[in-house]
Amino acid sequence: MLDKFKKPYDPTEVEGPLYKKWEESGYFNPDNLPGECTEPYTIIMPPPNANGSLHVGHALFVTLQDLLIRFKRMQGYKTLWLPGMDHAGFETQIVYEKKLEKEGRSRFKMEREEFYKETLAFTLENKKFTEGQLRQLGASCDWSREKFTLDPDIIKTVYDTFKKLYDDGLVYRGVRPVNWSTKYQTSLSDLETRAVERKDPLYYLKYGPFVLATVRPETKFGDTAVAVNPNDSRYKEWVGKEIEFDGLIGRVKLKVIADEYVDPEFGTGVVKITPAHDPNDFEVAQRHNLPAVEVIDRYGRLTEKCGKYAGMKVMEARAAVAKDLAEKGLVEKVDAEYTHTVLVNYKNENDVLEPRILPQWFVKMAPLADLARTAVEDGRVHFVSEQYRKIFFHWLEQLRDWNISRQIVWGIPIPAWFRPKTAQEGASEEMYIGEKPPGEGWVRDTDTFDTWFSSGQWPFAALGYPDSPDFKNHYPTSVMETGHDILFFWVMRMIMLGLYRTGEVPFRDVYLHGLVRDAQKQKMSKSKGNVINPLDVAEKYGTDALRMALLIGNTPGTDMALAEDKIRSYKHFANKLWNVARFVLENTDQGNALSPGSQGLALVAKDQECQAQFDALATDITHDLEEYRIYLAAEKIYHYLWDEFAANILEESKSILKTGTPEEVASRKRLLMSVLSGSLKLLHPFMPFITEEIWGSIPGTKELLMVAPWPQVRE
Known part of the structure; x- marks a missing residue:
């Protein structure tokens, strides 16, 4: 079992098989978790656009959300991380039009249905590719519940919301100036x-x-x-x-x-x-x-x-x-x-x-803004960063009515129908709101919804509002973790539409991360040649190294710098952990592997101090994670393992194991195994692959580390 530790840790050999083992275990699904899991912890994944590959910003949100889910899963919560993909109307249409241009084609020379079908095929192909990338990053989400923003049940919910807004007088068709793109029409x-x-x-x-x-x-x-x-x-x-x-x-x-x-x-x-x-x-x-x-x-x-x-x-x-x-x-x-x-x-x-002045559909924002403002003021929605709470309120004061019409083919068609009236009826046309026309002679509105209108309903729509067990068990969700750059586009609208449709907030906490920039804090762009492809560096250094590089030094809502050297350094950390595990496993009693001193077996005074130090660390890290001080928790476990466990405890153990009394040797072996197993648990949400791989080599570990109990916290 220990032969694999004789060579350096190779993430390319470990990560694929391990992810398959996790997925086949069924533990990504909250209904299959062991024990008496009753209290839900839910994250709805911000759906990546199904029009291209993941970038380093996606890798950051996957890392943060996966960390929270793994942490809560080990704490015994009924964890659901629901994945999904976004059709991303306007943005996907831009991407596909560029593809057509390279082929010498134009959507303006295509029938609407032809263009839609081609874009759908393109999107579904990319969707599968992106799902594979999410798996590569270690995303422990419940793939059995995956949603797509063009799923029929999602579209029905979007239509129902539009109809309700219209019936309540909160949607109107107005002729007003709009921001018109002559390039994208x-x-x-x-x-x-x-x-x-x-x-x-x-x-x-x-x-x-x-x-x-x-x-x-x-x-x-x-x-x-x-x-x-x-x-x-x-x-x-x-x-x-x-x-x-x-x-x-x-x-x-x-x-x-x-x-x-x-x-x-x-x-x-x-x-x-x-x-x-x-x-x-x-x-x-x-x-x-x-x-x-x-x-x-x-x-x-x-x-x-x-x-x-x-x-x-x-x-x-x-x-x-x-x-x-x-x-x-x-x-x-x-x-x-x-x-x-x-x-x-x-x-x-x-x-x-x-x-340009055009007839468009608008949502009256003032009543919805009042709902959102009250929910944040009374604490039903909590912003982790006070800075963005203030910005949120500022933006609510600046809102104008929201134009939700888009003159594009790709997206969810607006369910509105028009029919000319006769001269005797004294009006130019009559209008009907519904998925299908009420009779003959009706012409459908050719516009589609703004993508953010459907995305704004994502938390309750993805959970099957209003009647599904998932909606009843997992809504409101626990946290919305996303980039600060879409606070206004998305977070604000989710709060508004969630409250409007369900009467409850869509999530309790809002954690906003910053943008990932290059080492000089410059925005990454292909033209500058400073883009870090997350899948490439994950292949080169290991997904765990990428995850740690994204977490350490990353304070909520603040842009972070990322260089390849930083990622490489955490590959060295992974190798250090691998060697630490090798030393512990080679020098402890395999038959008594998981018997820490804190469970009653005697430790000598010196080892009791070491155990107490670790227990205090576990308490600190737990509190940090519960308060979203993720960067601090990452730094603490990193420095403990490198500077304390490897540099001090292991070095000291070499002489104790050689020259100590039988009592000291037995105590030290129990301490080493206790701290190693506890450290693997603490580190697992941050670096899931290497920790799971080492855990599987510890005798007596019957369950996967991903569902092992989180270390006990001292009050």
Whole structure:
């Protein structure tokens, strides 16, 4: 049994067979756990996108969640870690469109059904691949309960939620400005945008008696008013009047209005109002009953309303309009280096978004935000990091109604139907909400749901709300562990929708981890060549080494640096543990292997001190894990095993075992085995593979380490 310890630890020989043994044991399933497990401990896995391989951020969440599950499983909880995969609507469509581009194809030349079927096949193939990667990282989740966000029961729950929101007046179809991607031909919610700073010319244009400043002269064909601040004495006499002046394609007539929105300090204190292409201007137009004239189409080209500029892309038109205005003497001056912000697609900074007015489905956020705010204030939802609790409240105050419509093919179709009304009925169309139309003549809404709308229902939907035993036994879940970068996209919405549908919070605790960056704290990217592929380094150094590298030094909510050298160092630690185990197993009585001094067999005074030191460590680590001080727990067990057990206790044992009295030798052997077996238990959630492999070599271990009882804690 000890022959394997004669060569260095080789994770490539151990990890695959061990994971298979774990999976075949059935212990990933809470219903199969030994003993009297009754109190549930549940984590719903944040579903990775089924459109590519796992990155190092995924490896971090797998490590953290697997650690918590293994810890609680050993403590005797009925642990369920429910895995799943996300169809990831917009993001997957982007990935698949890029694939089509490489093949010389385009989704715009495909039928919707053809594109959907191809994307589904692509996603399901990736899904299987990703499941294998999760196994490679040691994820002890219950694969028998795995869910996919396009499973029929998940879709039904999403439809039921939409219908309930609609019936309760919390969903409405509104014509409002949306953030439009001309590149991907869909709208994006406010949270899917990013404001970036850039420099553009600021043009001071002559509008009859006024001069006004704008960075977007190409939108002037959609102007429906000019506005001033009501308290600006410079322009009071003009308010309510109409101005008329020469434009580029004929005479222009605009009304002068007064509105608090106008900043008298910006430019000259006069602004043009272009409701169809600026969300603030749209709000002004609503207050003043102004029309909205669209002059930029869905492809980012000027429309036929723009005369000779029709068909030009925005930047081309901007240059042409500015040039022609200057030639007509209608440009007073230009600030060539004006710094301002523009909204871009959060996934692609080159995709500058255009405001467009479209009929879309919106969720009223204020009532849902009140539910979430109260749940956090009264402690039903607890943020591990106070910093993110404050940020959560700040974001609740900033929320606008949520646009959940997406003009994409891949995703869950919105269950809305329209039918034209007759002239006698006095309305343009009637609408029906439901999976199937109520009769003939109905046309389905072609939009799909924002992915975050379905993902926001993940905890209760994945557990089979409302009637399944899993929902009744495991909801609310114990903790939501995920990245701080999706607090707003996902965590906030899960709390809102979970409370709205079930009346209970979806999880008790929120643990947010930071981003994983390179050694210089730079963001990892393929273009920089600094990406660490977690599966590659796991293959090279062992999954346990990767896990420890991700845990030590990783404080909640804070970005961490990761270098390959760090991972390599924990491979050395694994080898140290392997050699420690070899020494203990070679120098102890195999027949009395699991008889620690704390269970009644005598230890000499010195060994009692060592045992007490270990018991105190076990207590500390337990408390750290229960309080989510995972990084501290990892550091403590690492330093104890390396600096105390290996460097001091083992070295001291060599002479005791050779020259000690029979009582001292027997005591030391019991101590060594006690500390080794206890250390393997403490370390198992962090480094599951090597600890399980060593555990299996200890005589008298009948059960797998993954279900061995956690060390007793001193009060």
